[in-house]
Amino acid sequence: MISALRRPAPLRAGARIGVLGVSSPSTLRRLDAGLDTLRFSGFEPVLYDTATVRGTVFDWLAGTDRQRADDLRKALLDRDIDAIFLVSGGYGSQRTLEAFDWSGLEEIEPKFIVGYSDVTGLLEAVAARLGWCGVMGPMVSEHEFAESYSFSSLIRLMKTENLPLTMSFPAANTVTAGRTEGVTCGGNLSLLAGSVGTDTAWIPGDGIWLLEDETESPERIDTMLTHLRRAGYFENAAGVICGTWHDSGDAKVLSQVVPDRLGTLGIPTIEGANIGHGGHVQSYPIGVAATLDAGARTLTLD
Known part of the structure; x- marks a missing residue:
């Protein structure tokens, strides 16, 4: 359920x-x-x-x-x-x-x-x-x-009153293919890392995690992703959607950080979805049952 x-x-x-x-x-x-x-x-x-x-x-x-x-x-x-x-x-x-x-x-x-x-x-x-x-x-x-x-x-x-509603990310890349069901969660990476251990952190066991940020750097993003890994955020995760890493350093290096830190989780994962900073972005619901199809690069809100 x-x-x-x-x-x-x-x-x-x-x-x-x-x-x-x-x-x-x-x-x-x-x-x-x-x-x-x-x-x-x-x-x-x-x-x-x-x-x-x-x-x-x-x-x-x-x-x-x-x-x-x-x-x-x-x-x-x-x-x-x-x-x-x-x-x-x-x-x-x-x-x-x-x-x-x-x-x-x-x-x-x-x-x-x-x-x-x-x-x-x-x-x-x-x-x-x-x-x-x-x-x-x-x-x-x-x-x-x-x-x-x-x-x-x-x-x-x-x-929208009647779901399902499908969000499509045609410019995103598939890191790990697959189809998974879960509940949408996550948001800005530095804020997620900053709330670890507090009484307002929310870590659903079947989370489809959105991760994005701006004005960071590849090494800081690497550190924060590792922090969430070590804190158990992805132990029972269903999938990951990486949004924009706006103005966060060398894009080529960043393209290696995400597969290195998240590709090894073995769950459906995409990166480069137009959610987050930088403008011309889609809104993302938190706490909604959804299906992520990493191969098709779609998220269907169920």
């Missing part, structure tokens, strides 16, 4: 979207375009303070840890908020989680939470603590949000 999580109801016209930050400050010059994109799509954005607040403790943090944790909790508890879209990644989600109060959230209905990069920490936490699906997708104040391909991928995923 695949251990899929609770999926929020599909978004409908008029849905109220909580827009806030759990990481770094938003990109203000892009925020209005992102909000207009939501409105044009028939949604009503609701801004929280952390959507626009600047660094107060450190420049790389949107407000204080308490501000970010409080805004997140308010949006989760507000029955009139249908989904939560994060404004930016960067740094800080792990600090937000350290300050967050999870009490009283067990019985509320799941809501879509959308973001990627540093938001991986939050998506993991929601899966581990609340048993909710999430979406690794574009953020409101980043350039991908108003880009038609990336935004269309997000909306298709969040409005």
